[in-house]
Amino acid sequence: MNADAKAEPDPPAAPHQPAVPGGPLFELPPELAIDTAVARRVMVGFIRNQLHQAGFARALLGLSGGIDSALVAYLATEAIGAEMLLCVMMPYRTSSEESVKHARLVVDELGCASEIVDISPMVDGYFGRDRELGAGGETSRDASQLRRGNLMARQRMCVLYDRSVIWGGLVAGTGNKTESLIGYTTLFGDSASAFNPIGDLYKSQVRQVAAAVGVPEEIIRKAPSADLWPGQTDEAEAGFTYPELDRLLFWMIDKRRTDEELAAMGFPTAAIERVKRLVAASEFKRQVPPVAKLGPRTTGVDYLYPRRRPGSARR
Amino acid sequence: MLDENLARHSAVLAEARAGGARLVVFPELGLTGYQLQDLAAEVAMHQEDPRLRGLAAETKGLSTVVSFVEEADDHRLFISAALLEDGNVQFVHRKLFLPTYGLFDERRFFAAGDRLRAVDSRLGVRLGIGVCEDFWHMAVAETLAMDGAQMLINVSSSPGRDLAAIHEVGLGTATSWRTLMRTYAQLTTCFVVFCNRVGVDETVSFWGGSEVIAPSGESLFTAPLFDEGLHFVDIELGDVRRERIGLPLLRDERPELHLRELRRILGERTGMSPDQASEGPDDREGPHEREAPDDGAGREGWRSPNDEAAREDWRASNRRTVPNRWTVPGDPEARG
Numbered sequence: 028m029n030a031d032a033k034a035e036p037d038p039p040a041a042p043h044q045p046a047v048p049g050g051p052l053f054e055l056p057p058e059l060a061i062d063t064a065v066a067r068r069v070m071v072g073f074i075r076n077q078l079h080q081a082g083f084a085r086a087l088l089g090l091s092g093g094i095d096s097a098l099v100a101y102l103a104t105e106a107i108g109a110e111m112l113l114c115v116m117m118p119y120r121t122s123s124e125e126s127v128k129h130a131r132l133v134v135d136e137l138g139c140a141s142e143i144v145d146i147s148p149m150v151d152g153y154f155g156r157d158r159e160l161g162a163g164g165e166t167s168r169d170a171s172q173l174r175r176g177n178l179m180a181r182q183r184m185c186v187l188y189d190r191s192v193i194w195g196g197l198v199a200g201t202g203n204k205t206e207s208l209i210g211y212t213t214l215f216g217d218s219a220s221a222f223n224p225i226g227d228l229y230k231s232q233v234r235q236v237a238a239a240v241g242v243p244e245e246i247i248r249k250a251p252s253a254d255l256w257p258g259q260t261d262e263a264e265a266g267f268t269y270p271e272l273d274r275l276l277f278w279m280i281d282k283r284r285t286d287e288e289l290a291a292m293g294f295p296t297a298a299i300e301r302v303k304r305l306v307a308a309s310e311f312k313r314q315v316p317p318v319a320k321l322g323p324r325t326t327g328v329d330y331l332y333p334r335r336r337p338g339s340a341r342r
Numbered sequence: 343m344l345d346e347n348l349a350r351h352s353a354v355l356a357e358a359r360a361g362g363a364r365l366v367v368f369p370e371l372g373l374t375g376y377q378l379q380d381l382a383a384e385v386a387m388h389q390e391d392p393r394l395r396g397l398a399a400e401t402k403g404l405s406t407v408v409s410f411v412e413e414a415d416d417h418r419l420f421i422s423a424a425l426l427e428d429g430n431v432q433f434v435h436r437k438l439f440l441p442t443y444g445l446f447d448e449r450r451f452f453a454a455g456d457r458l459r460a461v462d463s464r465l466g467v468r469l470g471i472g473v474c475e476d477f478w479h480m481a482v483a484e485t486l487a488m489d490g491a492q493m494l495i496n497v498s499s500s501p502g503r504d505l506a507a508i509h510e511v512g513l514g515t516a517t518s519w520r521t522l523m524r525t526y527a528q529l530t531t532c533f534v535v536f537c538n539r540v541g542v543d544e545t546v547s548f549w550g551g552s553e554v555i556a557p558s559g560e561s562l563f564t565a566p567l568f569d570e571g572l573h574f575v576d577i578e579l580g581d582v583r584r585e586r587i588g589l590p591l592l593r594d595e596r597p598e599l600h601l602r603e604l605r606r607i608l609g610e611r612t613g614m615s616p617d618q619a620s621e622g623p624d625d626r627e628g629p630h631e632r633e634a635p636d637d638g639a640g641r642e643g644w645r646s647p648n649d650e651a652a653r654e655d656w657r658a659s660n661r662r663t664v665p666n667r668w669t670v671p672g673d674p675e676a677r678g
Contacts, residue, residue: 061505062512068568069502069547076542331379333544337343 052247053234054270059277061232063239067102070224070236074106077222078197082340085196089183089217090114090133090141091254092126095225096201097133097246098237102224103199104137105240112139113194117183120147126254129246136243144190149182150175176255180216188219197221205230205269208276209302210309211253211261218312229273267298275302344385347373348393351408354572355400361574365465366406369497369539369552370437370474371421373410376499377543382451386413389424389431398426405463407471407537409497411452412436418453423473423497425461433461437473438482445501445546448475458482460489467492467579470532474498477522487530488597492557492582494526498538501546502567516551516567528559531585531592533577540570557585 078086086103090096096114103112114137116130127143134141154170155161163170170178187198200220202212204227212218225233230251237247251261251269262268267275275294278284279302284292289299315327324330351368358366370376374385387394387410397408405427412422412434421437436455440448460470470486470493477483477496486494504514511517519536527534534555539548552565554575563575586592609615 058506060507062507062509065502065512065567066505069505072547072568073542080542332381333377333379335544336381 052238052244053231054268055231055235056270056274056277059229059231059235059273061228061235063236066228066232066236067105067240070102071106073222074103074199074224077335078107080335080340081197081221082342083195083197085111085113085194086199087113087115087187087191087194087196088199088201089187090116090130091201092116092123092129092133092246093249093251093254094237094242094246095203095233097129097242098233098240099199099201099225100133100137100139101237101240101242104139109137109139111196112137113190113196114139114141115187115190116141116143117146117186118143119150119179120145121256122254123252123257125249129243129249132243132246136241140194142190144186146179146182146186149185150179153178172256176253177213177216179255180213184216184219199224200226202226203228203230203233205273205276206261207313208280208309209265209272209305210312211265212309212312214312229277230269231273266301271298272302275299276306279303280306344374344387344393347375348397351397352400355397355404355406357572358574359404361572363574364405365463365535366404367495367497367535367537368406368408369537369548370409370423370499371411372497372539373408375543376539376548377546378411379447379451382411382419383413386411386419388413388415389434394424394431398424398431399429401426402429404428405465405469407495407497409473414453419451420455421448421452421473422455423471423495425463425469425471427464432463433471435471435473437476439475439479441475441478445503446475458485458489460486460491465493465579467533467582470494472496474500477526483526483530483532484595487532487592488595491530491532492579493533493535494530495535496523496537498536499548500538502549503546511551511567513549513551513567516549519551520553520561520564523553524555524559524561527555527557529591531557531582531589533557533579533582540568557582 074086078084084107086107088096088099088103090100100112100114114130114134116127118127131141151159151161153161153163154167154175155163161167167174191198198219198221200218200223202218202220202223203225206212207218207226225236228236234247252259253261253264265272275289275298278289278292278294279299286296286299286303290296318325318327320328351373354368355366371378373387374382378385389412394408394410405425407423407425409421409423412420414420421440423435423437424431425433425435436457437448437452438455438458440446440452440454442449460468463469468490470483470489470491472482472486472494474496477494483494498519500515500519502513502515505512506514509517511520519538523534523536526532534553536553536555538550538552540550541548547568549567550565550569550571551567552563552573553561554563554577555561556577558581562577563573565571565573606615610617
């Protein structure tokens, strides 16, 4: 989850409702409800197979303290066992203390390996800190939140891929379908992974499965946040609540409803327009960069192989 | 990959034989894996391929259906299912319908088969073999039954999807397949054997859930979702006769009617014969225009020479462009 979505100008005021303690654990639009036992079975099998086919026994992931990475940690533990999983916590100096606390909660529950890598020196080394000029020079002294957030996400990616060498495992992705579709991700940052078990689950469905696999309630209940600055929440930034956004995306994308049909279902026209634009504008983030076609066979065009095939596994 | 799958097939065959099986069915592309793309040509085998012949040699006293990428003499690649019996490659069915939509891209890599026939087996029943998508087309099961099949065998690599909680078995794909296969069994009064893959290729997870269904439509066996397994199912071949005596649907089939109407429809579609379902230029205006004028002359009055001429003109122009297949709700002739 990251900050590129802020490139979208003036999000409307958030109708976000803060989580009410003691209220229902999460709101699940009925059409989004899935069979969690089957979902769990598919995702666990997927993780196992992705690793097996690549010749790996171990996995690692960036554990933020949020629900998405917590769910992947639970699923990975079920797939390969806690001893084969490394959770890396990568706070920045302004990250909320609660994030690290919740991440620790997951690690303690699962009994997997973990480590903390403070990315502050990496980020500050570029943007500078206080009066100190960073490697990014003068133009980076007062960098926007967007730039700072993206760099943080990419530093975390760098750390994860570096740790993957020591750990000898593959990086599991933790992005969900909602944020991917609206482009609320950082390209080559949090969206980078070797495989992603939860990338086809809307946030509401992530919550449903998280509850089913036993992710701690306080993690499910708290307001989702990229935690790039104090008090930031996804829903305030996007201007939608997740259940609203998930429903709209589900009918628009999965069920192929036209704008007129969506409006007739009661979705506000402005929301339809805005979400459509977010989805279209972030198409590039969901695809491999195009290669100029020159030769007889071009990767991704007419040289088409499965990622995993005979000979592709690490020896 | 191919060698490992061949070895796995051999091992399962041996286990099945030891367990007393007479018919052993493996899933679609069980010898090669499903998500092949450009690998298809690299794992393809000719019907005479020694590796396939070697597997066939292990079927003494057995009937087995295995599936692989077949390379024909002219180097077209097919998704094929072979009936191996008593050491021979007895029969090969080439997948007829290659899904190329949604998550499927088969037509890009494979040629479609164009022969559909049932085959006698050493089991004493005639078999109708299809591959996955073949059974999403009604004519396939019907044709195989008309060709004398008493057991329909579908080998599949069906990727699981749609986890909406409303589904009976937690998976939309599984629910659809169960409905289809039970319906085929009932309508054709055949046994139906559905063998579906498990495992993961790239993004998709195959869901298993293989079934054996009696000619009554009753499911005799359902394998668990997603688990690999060799399952033994005892069936009573006499059920085919009992079901067909009690419910003589096949006796009452009207293949000549079906064929006649199909010929007519094909002729109309291709513009080779007049479109009997259309009624002239006014048809385009919608059903409310199609009532015969209430001039006391009834339908004969409506069919005035001028109208006929106009219709004929329109039909002629229609033949040159897109054949019109609109039916005419107000016209008893069109309802046929």
